[in-house]
Structures are given as C-alpha cells and as structure tokens.
Amino acid sequence: xxxxxxxxxxxxxxxxxxxxxxxxxxxxxxxxxxxxxxxxxxxxxxxxxxxxxxxxxxxxxxxxxxxxxxxxxxxxxxxxxxxxxxxxxxxxxxxxxxxxxxxxxxxxxxxxxxxxxxxxxxxxxxxxxxxxxxxxxxxxxxxxxxxxxxxxxxxxxxxxxxxxxxxxxxxxxxxxxxxxxxxxxxxxxxxxxxxxxxxxxxxxxxxxxxxxxxxxxxxxxxxxxxxxxxxxxxxxx
Amino acid sequence: xxxxxxxxxxxxxxxxxxxxxxxxxxxxxxxxxxxxxxxxxxxxxxxxxxxxxxxxxxxxxxxxxxxxxxxxxxxxxxxxxxxxxxxxxxxxxxxxxxxxxxxxxxxxxxxxxxxxxxxxxxxxxxxxxxxxxxxxxxxxxxxxxxxxxxxxxxxxxxxxxxxxxxxxxxxxxxxxxxxxxxxxxxxxxxxxxxxxxxxxxxxxxxxxxxxxxxxxxxxxxxxxxxxxxxxxxxxxx
Amino acid sequence: xxxxxxxxxxxxxxxxxxxxxxxxxxxxxxxxxxxxxxxxxxxxxxxxxxxxxxxxxxxxxxxxxxxxxxxxxxxxxxxxxxxxxxxxxxxxxxxxxxxxxxxxxxxxxxxxxxxxxxxxxxxxxxxxxxxxxxxxxxxxxxxxxxxxxxxxxxxxxxxxxxxxxxxxxxxxxxxxxxxxxxxxxxxxxxxxxxxxxxxxxxxxxxxxxxxxxxxxxxxxxxxxxxxxxxxxxxxxx
Numbered sequence: 001x002x003x004x005x006x007x008x009x010x011x012x013x014x015x016x017x018x019x020x021x022x023x024x025x026x027x028x029x030x031x032x033x034x035x036x037x038x039x040x041x042x043x044x045x046x047x048x049x050x051x052x053x054x055x056x057x058x059x060x061x062x063x064x065x066x067x068x069x070x071x072x073x074x075x076x077x078x079x080x081x082x083x084x085x086x087x088x089x090x091x092x093x094x095x096x097x098x099x100x101x102x103x104x105x106x107x108x109x110x111x112x113x114x115x116x117x118x119x120x121x122x123x124x125x126x127x128x129x130x131x132x133x134x135x136x137x138x139x140x141x142x143x144x145x146x147x148x149x150x151x152x153x154x155x156x157x158x159x160x161x162x163x164x165x166x167x168x169x170x171x172x173x174x175x176x177x178x179x180x181x182x183x184x185x186x187x188x189x190x191x192x193x194x195x196x197x198x199x200x201x202x203x204x205x206x207x208x209x210x211x212x213x214x215x216x217x218x219x220x221x222x223x224x225x226x227x228x229x230x231x232x233x234x235x236x237x
Numbered sequence: 238x239x240x241x242x243x244x245x246x247x248x249x250x251x252x253x254x255x256x257x258x259x260x261x262x263x264x265x266x267x268x269x270x271x272x273x274x275x276x277x278x279x280x281x282x283x284x285x286x287x288x289x290x291x292x293x294x295x296x297x298x299x300x301x302x303x304x305x306x307x308x309x310x311x312x313x314x315x316x317x318x319x320x321x322x323x324x325x326x327x328x329x330x331x332x333x334x335x336x337x338x339x340x341x342x343x344x345x346x347x348x349x350x351x352x353x354x355x356x357x358x359x360x361x362x363x364x365x366x367x368x369x370x371x372x373x374x375x376x377x378x379x380x381x382x383x384x385x386x387x388x389x390x391x392x393x394x395x396x397x398x399x400x401x402x403x404x405x406x407x408x409x410x411x412x413x414x415x416x417x418x419x420x421x422x423x424x425x426x427x428x429x430x431x432x433x434x435x436x437x438x439x440x441x442x443x444x445x446x447x448x449x450x451x452x453x454x455x456x457x458x459x460x461x462x463x464x465x466x467x468x469x470x471x472x473x474x
Numbered sequence: 475x476x477x478x479x480x481x482x483x484x485x486x487x488x489x490x491x492x493x494x495x496x497x498x499x500x501x502x503x504x505x506x507x508x509x510x511x512x513x514x515x516x517x518x519x520x521x522x523x524x525x526x527x528x529x530x531x532x533x534x535x536x537x538x539x540x541x542x543x544x545x546x547x548x549x550x551x552x553x554x555x556x557x558x559x560x561x562x563x564x565x566x567x568x569x570x571x572x573x574x575x576x577x578x579x580x581x582x583x584x585x586x587x588x589x590x591x592x593x594x595x596x597x598x599x600x601x602x603x604x605x606x607x608x609x610x611x612x613x614x615x616x617x618x619x620x621x622x623x624x625x626x627x628x629x630x631x632x633x634x635x636x637x638x639x640x641x642x643x644x645x646x647x648x649x650x651x652x653x654x655x656x657x658x659x660x661x662x663x664x665x666x667x668x669x670x671x672x673x674x675x676x677x678x679x680x681x682x683x684x685x686x687x688x689x690x691x692x693x694x695x696x697x698x699x700x701x702x703x704x705x706x707x708x709x710x711x
Contacts, residue, residue, distance in 0.1 A: 018255050018492050035275045038509045038527045053275045053293045056527045062559045085299045088328045091562045091580040106328040143382050145634050157408035160382045161400035163635035163665035170661040171631035187407040191400035191430040193665040193683035209430035209448030211683030225462045225699045255492050272512045290512045290530045322536045325565045343565040380619050394645035397619045398637035424644040428637035428667040446667035446685030462699045
C-alpha cells in the first residue's frame with residue numbers, strides 16, 4: 001500500500017495491501033479500506049465508513065472529441081458520509097456527496113455533480129450519471145440506470161434494472177437534457193423504462209416492465225407499453 | 238503478491254503479482270490466479286480452476302441502517318469446483334458454492350447463500366442475489382439480473398439482460414420475498430421481465446422483451462406486455 | 475508496478491503504482507496508465523491515450539466444457555488508437571481494435587474479434603460480444619448489451635440499457651448466430667430489445683422500451699411491444 005504523507009488518518013483505520021491513498025485525503029476514525037482500493041486526491045471519508053476492495057474513489061472525468069467534460073478544477077472533492085459502506089470494484093467520481101449510512105453495492109459507478117441523501121441504497125452494478133440529486137432513504141436496486149439531470153425525492157423505491165433517459169432527440173443535439181423527476185415515495189417496478197423529462201407523482205406506482213411515456217399523477221399506478229393507468233387496462237383487458 | 242502462511246497451495250499453482258491470499262485458503266493443483274486477485278479467508282479453489290485478474294473471492298456481506306445482513310459467522314466459506322473459470326473484476330461472496338466447470342464471466346457478482354451446479358455459465362456482468370439455487374448446465378447470459386429466493390433448474394437458458402424480481406410490495410415490507418421459479422429446460426428471451434413468484438413451467442419459452450405477470454404452463458410460449466400465450470396473439474394479431 | 479523489460483515505452487508515459495505491463499507491450503508518447511492496471515502481452519497503446527485504474531487490457535478468452543473459445547494464438551494483439559480514453563475497472567480482450575479517440579466508460583467490457591471506429595463511445599458498464607464491427611462516431615450508451623455477430627454502422631446512436639440477441643433458438647444449437655444489423659445514423663431508444671438478425675434501416679428510429687421483432691425500413695419509427703410503425707399506432711390508439 002502507499003499513503004501520501006499529506007493524507008490525514010483518524011484512529012483505528014485499516015488499509016488493505018496495494019491500496020493507494022493520494023494527497024490531501026482525509027479519513028475519519030474506525031474506517032476500513034479494502035485491498036487495492038484507490039483513494040484520489042482530496043477525498044474525505046467519514047468515520048465508521050467501509051470501502052471495498054479494488055474500488056476507485058474521486059476519479060476525474062475524462063472525455064473524447066465527441067464528449068466534452070468539465071475540468072476537474074470546477075469539481076469539489078468526493079465526500080463520503082459517516083457510516084457509509086461502499087462495495088468492491090466501484091468507481092465514484094469527484095464532485096459526489098454521499099450522505100451518512102449510504103450503501104453503494106459492488107461494481108456500481110457514480111459520476112460527478114451527484115448528491116445522495118442519508119441511508120440511501122445504490123445497488124450493485126447500478127450506474128448514476130452526472131447532475132442528479134437523490135434523496136434520503138431511497139432504494140435504487142441492482143443494475144438500475146439513473147440518467148443525468150434527474151431528481152429522485154426521499155423514500156422512492158426503484159426496482160432492479162430500471163432504465164431512464166434524458167434526451168428525446170437521441171444525440172441529435174438542440175435541446176437541454178432533462179431526466180425523469182420522481183416524487184416522494186413513488187415505486188418503480190423492475191426493468192421499467194422512463195422517457196426523458198416525465199414526472200412520476202408522489203406515491204405513484206410503475207409496473208414491472210412498463211414503458212412510461214407521459215407524466216403519472218400522484219398515487220396512480222401505470223402498467224404496460226405504452227404505460228396506461230391500471231384501471232383502464234382492467235376495463236379493456 | 239502476499240500469501241498468508243496458513244494457506245495451502247497444490248502443485249503447479251501460479252499467482253499473479255499484487256494478488257492477496259488470506260488465511261486458511263485452500264488451492265488445488267494446476268490453478269492460475271490473476272494479477273491483483275483477492276482471495277479471502279477460508280476460500281477453497283478446486284484443481285484446474287482459473288481466477289481472473291482483480292477478482293474478489295469470499296467477500297463478506299455488508300449492510301447499512303436500512304439493510305441488515307447476516308453476520309459472516311453464519312456463512313460457510315466460498316467453494317469453487319474443479320475446472321471452474323472465473324473472469325476478471327468479479328465479486329463472489331462467502332457462502333457460495335460453484336460446481337465443477339462453472340464459468341463466471343468478467344464483472345459478474347454472486348451474493349451469499351447461492352449454489353451453482355456443474356458446467357453452468359453465469360455471464361459477464363450478471364448479478365445473482367442471495368438465497369438462490371441454480372442447477373446444472375444452465376446458461377445465464379450476459380447482464381442478467383437473478384434476484385434472491387429464486388430456483389433455476391437444470392438446462393435452463395436465460396437470455397441476455399433478463400430481469401427478475403421478488404417483492405410485489407416494492408420495499409413496503411409485510412411479506413416474504415419470493416423470486417421466480419424456472420423449471421427444467423425453460424428458455425427466457427433477452428430483456429424479458431419476470432414478476433415476483435411466478436412459475437415458468439418445464440420447457441416453456443418466454444419471448445424477448447416479454448413481461449411475465451402470471452405462471453406459464455409447461456411447454457407453452459408467452460410473448461408481449463403483459464405476456465400472453467403465443468397462439469392468442471396470432472389469433473388477435 | 476512491474477514493467478517487463480521487453481515493453482517499449484514512449485516519452486512522457488506515466489504508469490500508476492501496482493500496474494503490470496507484460497512482455498512485448500508498446501506504449502506511445504504522452505500516455506497515462508492508472509493504478510493497478512494490467513496490460514497483457516503484445517498490447518499496443520497509441521499516443522495520448524489514457525487507461526483508467528484497475529483496467530485489464532489484452533485478456534485471453536476462457537471457456538468451460540459447455541463453451542469453447544478460440545485459442546489465443548489465433549487472436550491478434552489488442553490495439554488502442556491514439557487519443558483513446560479507457561475507463562476504470564474495464565476488461566478488453568485480445569483481438570480488439572479501438573480507433574483513435576474512442577472513449578470506453580468505466581466497467582465496460584469488450585470481447586475478442588471486435589473493431590470500434592474512431593471517436594466512438596462505448597458507455598460505462600456496456601458489454602460488447604465477439605465478432606462485432608462498430609463504426610465511427612457511434613454512441614453506445616451506458617449499460618448497453620451488444621451481442622456477437624452484429625454490425626453497427628457510422629453515426630448510430632444506441633440509448634442506455636438496450637439489449638440485443640443473436641440466437642433465435644436460445645441455446646438449442648442448429649443454426650449460425652446472427653445479431654442485428656444497424657444501418658448508418660439509426661437511433662435506438664433506451665431499454666429497447668432487438669431480436670436476432672433484424673435489420674434497422676438507415677436513419678430509422680426505435681422508441682424507448684420497444685421490442686423489435688422484424689426489419690425496420692430506412693427512416694421509419696417503430697414503437698411498442700411488438701414494435702410497430704408509429705403511424706399505425708396513432709391511428710389505432
């Protein structure tokens with residue numbers, strides 16, 4: 001393992017073999033960091049947190065000729081709250097804030113400009129894109145895809161493999177990207193598809209495998225492709 | 238690399254640089270372990286097996302305030318059968334048993350209390366949740382999501398990106414979770430969605446992209462959203 | 475880190491701690507290689523490229539009793555073009571050619587016998603199977619599954635979580651596998667499902683969540699499950 005001399009470590013910190021702790025990292029008390037984990041410059045890890053093996057924290061965004069990214073100088077360091085648990089083989093970027101007791105599953109990745117509220121779960125293999133805000137006590141299940149410019153309020157449940165999008169012109173340019181907005185306590189079934197910019201009302205329910213092409217009012221349940229209110233379907237069925 | 242003195246290695250074992258072999262690990266003959274692989278305490282690796290680079294074996298479950306997990310003391314060690322092949326960047330937990338000649342693709346993860354029968358394939362990027370039993374000569378294709386409390390019998394074929402679920406109340410609590418039960422020789426098309434607790438009969442077929450909301454009798458083919466027998470559809474179509 | 479003496483490094487190359495550079499690797503000028511990255515024998519990395527932490531380059535295929543693979547001797551080395559950017563925790567095989575300025579996201583994997591044209595994006599967590607050709611300026615979004623024996627022409631856009639397949643007999647054998655053919659400039663919505671061998675015409679559009687079971691003519695838009703022309707749907711709707 002290698003620890004930069006400028007890193008600040010609390011008491012009872014364990015760091016696995018072949019881990020790398022870069023400059024300016026701050027680690028609280030009673031933190032466990034796995035084998036081969038990479039903690040990039042400036043990252044803050046709260047007390048009682050655990051970081052899995054072979055996970056990368058504080059990654060800088062990269063782009064190519066087709067895809068520009070903000071320079072790292074405009075990004076605040078990664079902050080991981082007290083008691084958070086990060087899995088193995090994850091990749092979490094600069095400019096992310098994870099609240100206390102957040103759980104991030106193995107092989108998940110979270111891009112820059114994302115905030116995650118306390119006690120929220122980001123499942124294994126889930127992906128969160130930039131500029132998205134996620135509330136408290138949210139469950140984002142395994143293998144979900146959370147696009148950029150989304151808002152997910154407190155107590156939302158998103159089932160496994162849900163897919164979201166933010167670009168109704170599919171790469172043709174010309175308009176700002178807007179992901180779905182999911183209001184408090186809504187529940188999304190597994191492998192559902194949410195189109196750009198739709199709003200899922202408070203306490204609404206999306207059935208498994210539904211394709212949601214328009215807004216859902218609070219408390220309503222939509223199913224099917226295209227998604228329709230559950231009562232409609234029963235009448236027609 | 239680092240090998241705990243209490244680990245037991247067979248003959249003709251190769252271990253890559255920066256790998257870590259913890260206490261009480263048992264490795265058979267003719268095993269190849271990749272660079273940076275992590276083999277946690279007590280893991281058994283059968284003869285002729287290969288383990289990819291940067292893979293984690295024998296991971297202990299973690300939780301947060303919202304999600305409790307069993308203490309590792311209740312979990313048996315990870316056992317990997319003879320001739321098994323595990324990819325790179327995988328994460329496999331304590332309490333897993335992989336049969337002989339099992340193939341696990343890169344970036345796959347398998348949670349605790351899971352058994353996988355001989356010669357079964359768990360594809361790249363696939364995820365298997367706890368308390369699921371998978372038979373022999375099964376194919377679970379790339380990026381599948383296999384939820385907890387599932388039963389997958391021998392000779393089943395599950396196409397890429399299939400999604401399953403086990404909680405019809407989506408996180409509201411109040412009932413035991415039950416995943417789908419897939420009987421011998423059934424075939425599931427790519428990106429199909431299976432709802433909690435449904436039963437797919439022996440030799441049944443689920444079409445690509447279908448959303449299966451009720452049991453499928455043996456030998457029948459269901460397609461569409463919601464999934465209906467193929468013959469119905471032809472008549473109506 | 476460990477660098478084989480037979481590797482050839484350009485000027486201004488940085489290599490992170492615990493990286494491994496095997497024999498016969500060629501690295502151009504101004505290349506940055508992350509911590510713990512594994513560069514297997516014979517790989518060529520173009521000038522100005524960047525390789526993320528804990529990524530495996532030039533992996534050899536493996537199989538089991540059920541799944542045979544070509545011996546590595548029939549595979550050409552991995553070639554990564556100038557200015558390409560590869561993420562963290564990726565796995566890229568022997569026999570792959572990535573053009574200049576290609577961007578591969580974190581946790582993506584690309585199998586053998588695949589070519590990717592210049593400036594194309596292969597998103598985070600995306601998976602590309604063997605024997606597939608991908609053109610220039612293509613976008614393959616996050617968590618897409620690109621099956622084997624596909625052709626993706628220039629300027630195609632594939633939204634997040636799209637799923638493709640190539641085996642209409644689902645593992646029963648008996649016929650050659652053929653993945654979809656996607657012609658120039660076509661656009662595929664998120665979480666769409668494409669069946670084996672279908673052809674998506676030039677400039678055609680597939681709606682989010684659609685299940686495409688037959689060929690789409692150039693310039694047409696298909697939505698729904700099963701996918702139908704958008705105009706049909708409006709009339710019936």
